[in-house]
Amino acid sequence: MKKSIDSILEKVLIFIMGVMVVNVLWQVFSRYLLQSPSSWTEELTRFLLIWLGLLGAAYATGQKLHLAIDLLPSRLEGSKARNLDINIQVVVALFGLLAMAIGGSRLVYLTMTLEQISSAMALPMWIVYLSIPISGILIVFYSMENILRKPEQG
Amino acid sequence: MEVIEILILVLSFLTLLAAGVPIAYSIGLSSLLTLLVSMDSLTAFTTIAQRMGTGLDSFALLAIPFFILAGQLMNQGGIAQRLINFAKALIGWLPGGLAHVNIIANMMFGAISGSAVAAASAIGGVMHERMVKEGYDEEVSAAVNISSATTGLIIPPSNVLIVYSLASGGASIGALFVAGYIPGFLVGLTLMGVAAWFAIKRKYPTDKLSKLSDTFKSFVDALPSLLLLIIVIGGIIAGIFTATEASAVAVLYAMVLAFVYKEIRWKDMPDILLSSVKTTSIVMILVATSMAMSWVMAFENIPQNVSELLLSISDSKIVVLMIINLLLLFVGVFMDMTPAVLIFTPIFLPVVTKLGLDPVHFGIIMVLNLCIGLCTPPVGSVLFVGSAVSKVSISKVIRPLLPMFIAMIIALILVTYIPALSLWLPAVFGMM
Numbered sequence: 001m002k003k004s005i006d007s008i009l010e011k012v013l014i015f016i017m018g019v020m021v022v023n024v025l026w027q028v029f030s031r032y033l034l035q036s037p038s039s040w041t042e043e044l045t046r047f048l049l050i051w052l053g054l055l056g057a058a059y060a061t062g063q064k065l066h067l068a069i070d071l072l073p074s075r076l077e078g079s080k081a082r083n084l085d086i087n088i089q090v091v092v093a094l095f096g097l098l099a100m101a102i103g104g105s106r107l108v109y110l111t112m113t114l115e116q117i118s119s120a121m122a123l124p125m126w127i128v129y130l131s132i133p134i135s136g137i138l139i140v141f142y143s144m145e146n147i148l149r150k151p152e153q154g
Numbered sequence: 155m156e157v158i159e160i161l162i163l164v165l166s167f168l169t170l171l172a173a174g175v176p177i178a179y180s181i182g183l184s185s186l187l188t189l190l191v192s193m194d195s196l197t198a199f200t201t202i203a204q205r206m207g208t209g210l211d212s213f214a215l216l217a218i219p220f221f222i223l224a225g226q227l228m229n230q231g232g233i234a235q236r237l238i239n240f241a242k243a244l245i246g247w248l249p250g251g252l253a254h255v256n257i258i259a260n261m262m263f264g265a266i267s268g269s270a271v272a273a274a275s276a277i278g279g280v281m282h283e284r285m286v287k288e289g290y291d292e293e294v295s296a297a298v299n300i301s302s303a304t305t306g307l308i309i310p311p312s313n314v315l316i317v318y319s320l321a322s323g324g325a326s327i328g329a330l331f332v333a334g335y336i337p338g339f340l341v342g343l344t345l346m347g348v349a350a351w352f353a354i355k356r357k358y359p360t361d362k363l364s365k366l367s368d369t370f371k372s373f374v375d376a377l378p379s380l381l382l383l384i385i386v387i388g389g390i391i392a393g394i395f396t397a398t399e400a401s402a403v404a405v406l407y408a409m410v411l412a413f414v415y416k417e418i419r420w421k422d423m424p425d426i427l428l429s430s431v432k433t434t435s436i437v438m439i440l441v442a443t444s445m446a447m448s449w450v451m452a453f454e455n456i457p458q459n460v461s462e463l464l465l466s467i468s469d470s471k472i473v474v475l476m477i478i479n480l481l482l483l484f485v486g487v488f489m490d491m492t493p494a495v496l497i498f499t500p501i502f503l504p505v506v507t508k509l510g511l512d513p514v515h516f517g518i519i520m521v522l523n524l525c526i527g528l529c530t531p532p533v534g535s536v537l538f539v540g541s542a543v544s545k546v547s548i549s550k551v552i553r554p555l556l557p558m559f560i561a562m563i564i565a566l567i568l569v570t571y572i573p574a575l576s577l578w579l580p581a582v583f584g585m586m
Contacts, residue, residue, distance in 0.1 A: 013435075025405075028403060049438070052431065053434065056436075060439070066177070066439070067490050068174050069172065069174060072174050073174040084173065091175050091183065099182055103196075103200045103201070103203035129203075129207050133203075
């Protein structure tokens, strides 16, 4: 399960990053060579970055890449270390659940009912903010998975 | 004063941090807990989500993933070696030649890759063995590498300065970039001073002056890599493109270079993109939750209270700047740079602007200050990488690092109290 979600996320993230690069290059190109700056590329790239940053953060949670102060964890051993790690993962999941999944869903709902749209592309803003609850759910999934996975040796 | 809220914010944040919760989530959760005191829970959840979303919605931030990607593309090949050869031809003849080579190569590599950690591992990886072979003490060699690796964060292009521009509410990225040159070189120079002192005291070897033709050849080899800096900074100074567009051009240039040198094949691209995404995301989630925390602090009037408190202690610029610098040095020891910049800029910037400081100047002070924390335990990432790459234990490397810290603090004091060091160059280019 984790493997397939990882691999889907990786493909999505690589795709978003690639599109972002092409977009901004197109923006420079259109401004200088076509003399007609494109108005939507900037906005699109900005929105893609929000998706990239949050989905990537969820992915990084699964890979345990996030920066942390490991002064305490590195001093504990055996079951104590394991208990601390479980607590850390629970705390992370709590943030993913409350602020991102629940708070984010409500944010999506509010922007939907207010019919907020973006200025250049007239894109409904809830599509942008949808990245928050989705990443939140993924963060909950990954932190639970981190708990259930057998502790690594060594 | 909202004492309870401030206590909750600070205590919950420190507790989570100390327990080993990832910094980004510690910031987010403590902000959330603080908000729960003053509003109903659903509103608090939604507010945090909203601040995270709007916090990431910025064109300036876009430069960060692109500079990271450009740095990754440039790191693939023999760029470290080429920069080292060039630096060696330039200053290998000074007392403690290789130490200076290490410092100069770190400055160039750090500027190009935008990552102090990458610089410490790439340059240190090549230089350390060579320095030890020529008779340098291994802990001195490691200390030189660690302290100088941070200079690339001040010498542009610099992602931390982009983050600062966001936190300051719009200080010009171009002006910040150009303002970083002299302070960055100044830190390099003070470190070279310490290296020379070590070299003379411990009788480290000195290279012969290299032939002009060799210097020229090494320059030609290093030129394509250095040209990236010229295109990016030159383009921004000339107003041809914004920092974000410059970063995308840097990606294009780095890609062309990598394919011309045949250091990268198409099938390597997904891996390179993914590794840039990882680095980017770690920064972005820090930005998102830090922006939420900075909103919560504004909501609780914390910046205003801190400002009143500081100005009640003294209304002298010299004293207030000294207090702020001491506080930031302390923060830098425990906190990563990105959240530190995002959280403390809104608190301190209003105070210093009230005292007549330019926001660009303060940005340079702040980044220079926090760079020192990257080389100190318990969380200095550059210290860890630098000591790992040279296989010298952290406790051993600390002693020779102490004079390096003093050198960096002297540079910090100069940059703090002589505004022209930061502001003269951007003024010359008409950017302020």
